[in-house]
Every structure is written in C-alpha cells, then in structure tokens.
Amino acid sequence: MTQFIIRRLLQSIPTLIGASIVIFLIFALAPGDYVTRQLENPKMTEERAAQLRALYGLDKPLPERYVSWATGLLKGDLGDSLMFRKPVVQVINDFIWNSFILGVAIMFFEWLIASIVGIYSAIRQYSVFDTIATLLVFILYSLPSFFLGLVMLKIFAVDHRWFPLGGMITTGSNYTGWAYIVDVAKHMVLPVATLTLISVGGLSRYFRANMLEVIKQDYIRTARAKGLKERTVIFKHALRNALLPLITLFTLELPSLFAGAMITERIYNWPGIGKVVLEAIYVRDYPLFLGYTMLITVLTILANILADVLYGVADPRVRLK
Amino acid sequence: MDRLNANQPLDYKKKNNPKKAPSIWRDAFHRFLKNKYAILGLVILTFMFLFSFVGPYFSPYLDAKIDVSKGNQPPSAEHWLGTDNLGRDVLLRLMLAGRISLTIGIAATLIIILIGGTLGSIAGYYGGWLDVIIMRLADIIYAMPGLPILIMLGAIMSDLKIPPSQRIYYVMFILGFVSWVGLARLIRSQILSLKEQEFMLATEVLGLRDSKKIIKHLFPNVLPTVIVSATLGVASSILAESALSFLGLGVIPPTPSWGYMLSAANNMIDFAKRPWLWIPPGVAIMFSVVAINFIGDALRDAFDPRQKI
Numbered sequence: 092m093t094q095f096i097i098r099r100l101l102q103s104i105p106t107l108i109g110a111s112i113v114i115f116l117i118f119a120l121a122p123g124d125y126v127t128r129q130l131e132n133p134k135m136t137e138e139r140a141a142q143l144r145a146l147y148g149l150d151k152p153l154p155e156r157y158v159s160w161a162t163g164l165l166k167g168d169l170g171d172s173l174m175f176r177k178p179v180v181q182v183i184n185d186f187i188w189n190s191f192i193l194g195v196a197i198m199f200f201e202w203l204i205a206s207i208v209g210i211y212s213a214i215r216q217y218s219v220f221d222t223i224a225t226l227l228v229f230i231l232y233s234l235p236s237f238f239l240g241l242v243m244l245k246i247f248a249v250d251h252r253w254f255p256l257g258g259m260i261t262t263g264s265n266y267t268g269w270a271y272i273v274d275v276a277k278h279m280v281l282p283v284a285t286l287t288l289i290s291v292g293g294l295s296r297y298f299r300a301n302m303l304e305v306i307k308q309d310y311i312r313t314a315r316a317k318g319l320k321e322r323t324v325i326f327k328h329a330l331r332n333a334l335l336p337l338i339t340l341f342t343l344e345l346p347s348l349f350a351g352a353m354i355t356e357r358i359y360n361w362p363g364i365g366k367v368v369l370e371a372i373y374v375r376d377y378p379l380f381l382g383y384t385m386l387i388t389v390l391t392i393l394a395n396i397l398a399d400v401l402y403g404v405a406d407p408r409v410r411l412k
Numbered sequence: 413m414d415r416l417n418a419n420q421p422l423d424y425k426k427k428n429n430p431k432k433a434p435s436i437w438r439d440a441f442h443r444f445l446k447n448k449y450a451i452l453g454l455v456i457l458t459f460m461f462l463f464s465f466v467g468p469y470f471s472p473y474l475d476a477k478i479d480v481s482k483g484n485q486p487p488s489a490e491h492w493l494g495t496d497n498l499g500r501d502v503l504l505r506l507m508l509a510g511r512i513s514l515t516i517g518i519a520a521t522l523i524i525i526l527i528g529g530t531l532g533s534i535a536g537y538y539g540g541w542l543d544v545i546i547m548r549l550a551d552i553i554y555a556m557p558g559l560p561i562l563i564m565l566g567a568i569m570s571d572l573k574i575p576p577s578q579r580i581y582y583v584m585f586i587l588g589f590v591s592w593v594g595l596a597r598l599i600r601s602q603i604l605s606l607k608e609q610e611f612m613l614a615t616e617v618l619g620l621r622d623s624k625k626i627i628k629h630l631f632p633n634v635l636p637t638v639i640v641s642a643t644l645g646v647a648s649s650i651l652a653e654s655a656l657s658f659l660g661l662g663v664i665p666p667t668p669s670w671g672y673m674l675s676a677a678n679n680m681i682d683f684a685k686r687p688w689l690w691i692p693p694g695v696a697i698m699f700s701v702v703a704i705n706f707i708g709d710a711l712r713d714a715f716d717p718r719q720k721i
Binding site: 106107114121233235242353354375383 | 449548549551552553555556557559560561563564565567568571572647651654655658659671674677683684687690691694697698701702705706709
C-alpha cells in the first residue's frame with residue numbers, strides 16, 4: 092500500500108509541473124497586467140509604470156519569471172496580492188475559511204438529501220416518487236447556479252424579507268457567541284440552499300443507479316430468501332456495496348470545500364475566496380488569481396491520489412494494478 | 413434460413429441483403445422513441461430552435477431601433493416581455509440571444525469532438541509515446557480548475573480588445589479547449605478495449621489498411637459514445653457560456669446571449685424592480701438545457717440499456 096501511494100505521488104509530479112507551466116503561461120502571456128490597469132489612472136506615468144514593473148519583476152524574461160515563481164511556490168510563497176497589498180497566502184487564508192464553512196454545509200446537505208432521495212427512488216423504482224424525483228433532478232442540474240441564486244434572492248430576500256440580502260453578518264452588528272452564530276447561519280441559508288439544490292441532482296442519480304445495480308444481484312436475492320428483514324437487506328447488504336463507487340466521487344469533491352463558489356458567492360456577497368478571486372480578475376491582480384488557481388490544482392491532484400488509495404482500501408479487488 | 417445466412421456480419425461483401433439483421437441503430441432508434449422524456453425533450457428543443465431562428469421574423473420590432481422614451485416598460489400587450497433600458501423589445505432580444513447561445517453550444521461541442529475525438533483515437537489506436545504525451549496533456553488540463561481558467565481566458569479576450577462581433581468565435585474555442593479531455597479519455601479507453609476484440613484481429617488478418625480499419629470498423633463502434641457525450645456536451649457548453657457572459661467575460665453587446673441578458677441582474681434596481689429583463693433568459697437556458705439532457709440521457713439508454721447513470 093505504501094508503495095502504491097509513493098508511486099502515485101511520484102507519478103503526479105510531472106502533471107503538477109506541467110499544469111504549473113500551462114497556468115503560468117496563460118497568465119504571463121496575458122497582454123494586460125495590474126500596472127496596465129493602473130495606467131487608466133491619469134496620475135500614472137510611463138516611467139512610474141516601468142518602475143513598478145521592475146519592482147514586481149514583470150520586466151524579466153519568461154523562463155526566469157517562471158523559475159522564481161515556482162521556487163517561491165515550493166516554499167509556500169505565492170507572491171503579493173496587488174489589490175490587498177498583502178502576501179497572497181495571507182489573503183487566501185483570510186477568506187478561504189468563509190468558503191469552507193459554506194462548503195461543509197453544502198456537502199452535508201447534498202449527501203444527506205441525495206442519499207435519501209436516491210436510495211428511496213431505487214427501492215421504489217418507477218413509483219410516483221421516483222418519477223417526480225427523476226424529473227426534479229433533471230431540472231435542478233440543468234439550472235445555471237447563478238440563475239437559481241438570483242431567483243432565490245429575489246423571492247426570499249427582496250420580495251419577502253425572510254432572509255438577509257447578502258454578506259455574512261448583519262452590517263453594523265457586533266454580536267458575540269450564540270447570537271453571532273445565529274446571524275451567520277441566517278446569512279448562510281440562501282447560498283447553501285442554492286448550491287445544494289444545484290449539486291444534489293447529479294449525486295442522487297448516482298445513488299439511484301448504484302443501488303439499482305446492486306439490488307439486482309444474486310446475493311440480495313439470497314439475503315431475502317434467508318428471510319432477513321427488508322431493512323437489513325437494503326441497508327446492510329445492498330447499501331454497503333452501492334456506496335463503494337461513491338467513495339471516489341466523495342473524495343474528488345473534497346477540493347470544492349476550499350475552492351469557494353465564485354458566482355454564487357458574488358451574488359450573495361459572501362466574503363469567501365471565490366468572490367475575492369473574481370474581484371481580483373477584474374482589477375488584473377494576477378498573483379492572487381494565479382495563486383488560487385495553483386492551490387486548487389494541487390488539491391485536485393491530491394484528491395485524485397486519495398481517491399485511488401481509498402478505493403483500494405475499500406475494495407481489495409482493485410488494489411493490485 | 414440456411415446456415416450461411418445466419419452469419420450475417422461476416423458476409424460483408426454482399427450489399428443490400430434483404431434479410432439484414434436488425435442493426436443496433438434501428439434498435440436504439442426504437443428504444444429512443446419509446447422514451448417519454450426523449451420525446452418531451454425533442455419537442456422543447458424544436459420549439460427553442462424555432463423560437464430563436466424563425467421567431468424574429470414574426471416580431472414587429474427591430475432590435476437596432478433604440479427609443480429611450482419607451483425604455484423599461486413592464487410586460488404589456490404590445491411588448492409581451494417588456495422593454496429594456498434602451499426601449500428594445502425583450503422578447504425579440506430573447507430570440508436573437510437564443511441564436512447566439514444555441515450556436516455557441518453546438519459549435520463548442522463540435523470543437524470538443526474534433527479535438528477530443530482525434531486525440532483520443534490517436535492515443536488509443538497508436539499507443540506508445542503519442543499516447544503518453546496526449547494523456548499527460550489530458551491529465552494536466554483535467555487537474556486545472558475549469559471556471560477560473562475560463563474566466564482568465566475571458567479576461568485575456570477583453571485585454572486583447574477583440575471586437576465584440578468576433579468574441580463569439582473565441583468563446584467557442586475557449587470552451588472547446590477547456591473541455592475536450594473527458595471525451596478524449598472516453599474514446600481512448602473504448603478503442604483500447606475494441607482493439608482487443610476478435611473482429612479487429614480479423615481486419616488484421618484481412619490485411620486492411622489503417623484508414624479502413626479506423627473508419628469502417630472502429631469508428632462505427634465508438635459513434636454511440638460520441639453521440640451521447642456530444643449531446644450532453646451541448647448542454648454543458650450552453651451553461652458554461654451563460655456563466656461566462658453573465659460575468660461580462662464572454663459574449664458582449666451588441667450581440668446578446670442569454671447569459672449576457674441575465675447580467676442585467678447585476679444592476680440592483682433592474683434586479684429588484686425589473687425581473688422581466690433577466691428571468692426570461694434564465695428560463696430559456698433552463699428549458700434548453702433540460703431538453704438536451706433529456707435527449708442525451710435517452711440516447712444513452714437507447715444505445716446501451718445496461719448502463720443506467
């Protein structure tokens with residue numbers, strides 16, 4: 092097992108280097124940078140701009156810039172955010188946890204609802220419940236997240252003032268302790284509901300399909316023939332095996348806990364990393380955007396390895412490859 | 413009837429044999445037509461196409477005609493979906509935007525098929541170092557987060573000052589560039605397993621040319637996968653374009669797309685007080701994407717009834 096993990100880690104190094112080069116090139120070859128954006132300011136002169144470029148190291152040749160950026164990366168230094176005038180690592184650390192809270196809540200509800208709906212649809216295949224659930228699932232995963240977000244905001248925050256319009260805490264409030272938690276929770280309801288609804292559809296289809304496949308197996312018939320209770324058959328015999336492929340899905344979803352949701356966070360004005368990074372692109376704060384993109388890339392690669400390893404642990408049949 | 417006739421597939425030289433075995437295509441077609449969702453999807457999609465491509469000819473209004481005095485009117489008998497801030501008919505704009513959104517969805521998918529299909533087949537068929545290089549590239553692109561890269565490329569388009577009329581083509585290519593990996597992997601794995609099958613050995617024995625092997629024997633077997641994946645690809649391309657344009661980084665005026673029309677909601681007053689500006693494009697996206705997903709899903713069931721996701 093250790094050998095397998097080490098091999099997978101080593102294999103991912105070229106991918107990581109390749110991805111870092113591609114991402115770096117996209118950013119480096121972009122014609123505008125933060126300084127060009129500042130030139131729109133009439134007080135900015137060409138000399139001052141050149142001075143700034145030299146300061147940020149934007150005037151050096153490409154390979155040199157890549158190497159210095161990549162060595163920084165290895166030391167955990169992603170450069171400075173030009174918008175916040177702080178190290179990128181610090182900016183990410185400031186905002187990523189707000190996204191993380193949202194992400195955890197979404198993941199919890201997504202898996203809870205998807206498992207209930209998916210399993211129930213599978214046991215009662217072609218029932219009224221199954222038909223309605225299937226239709227709803229299709230509609231939900233065909234909705235653009237931002238449209239659903241806007242509609243919910245309009246209905247629940249603008250037309251009926253049940254929930255706050257946006258942000259994470261009520262402006263001007265200084266709640267502490269329990270009151271603070273309640274306030275944040277109220278602000279979380281709409282973004283969490285939006286993103287859960289968007290993602291729950293696909294997942295419940297996976298649950299349903301896996302369950303259906305398992306239920307048809309011979310050992311389920313054997314379990315029933317032994318006279319076991321239906322509940323035992325479903326939850327102890329069927330569900331366990333149906334869950335196997337979902338381990339991979341779950342692990343691959345882990346990076347999204349940290350990635351934030353750019354558009355939804357922007358709509359609900361949630362101070363998460365997604366919203367901040369989206370603002371960064373509008374002012375061409377490339378170091379911040381670059382650092383964020385790289386972070387997500389690394390997390391994705393790690394999640395892929397973890398998925399392989401966990402699947403091997405859960406299902407010994409696939410371990411030896 | 414006689415024993416020779418039972419071996420239909422091997423009898424490849426005899427054309428127009430009246431007792432042709434039912435092809436998987438006809439089978440799939442029948443299964444497809446039996447699917448209620450598929451028919452519903454076809455009906456909705458046909459409507460969306462007619463609405464977007466034929467609808468404008470029935471509109472009494474002209475998109476280019478700006479009359480601010482008639483701006484921001486709520487829906488009425490004359491303007492079914494109201495007017496925008498420049499006094500243009502929202503219904504007409506919705507139709508014209510549909511042309512852009514649907515075209516981008518289809519064109520981007522064609523690009524995905526072209527890149528993903530070609531690279532996937534080469535990697536699968538020839539193997540060796542070509543396979544290693546292509547699949548490494550696929551790994552790299554797969555590891556990079558899609559939306560941030562799309563947004564970044566959109567921002568680059570703005571910095572390059574690409575004229576609005578051409579942005580639509582760039583958007584297609586960007587979407588294609590970001591999302592070919594899935595299809596390439598799928599096709600590669602299918603070809604790898606097809607290569608091991610006996611009919612491919614037979615083509616080897618018959619001494620067929622590479623081009624003939626690929627086009628006549630491999631390609632028809634991969635086609636169902638491509639069709640299903642392309643159909644679902646149109647849906648996700650439409651969604652991706654709408655997100656990009658909503659952020660102002662995709663298609664920009666004067667050619668509206670549904671996503672761009674939705675960006676009206678970024679204005680707090682339009683958002684709260686003039687929902688007729690942004691709800692119709694959202695609904696249009698939803699209906700188109702639902703319809704395409706219905707069709708894609710039914711196609712998958714039709715081609716491969718065992719596979720159920």
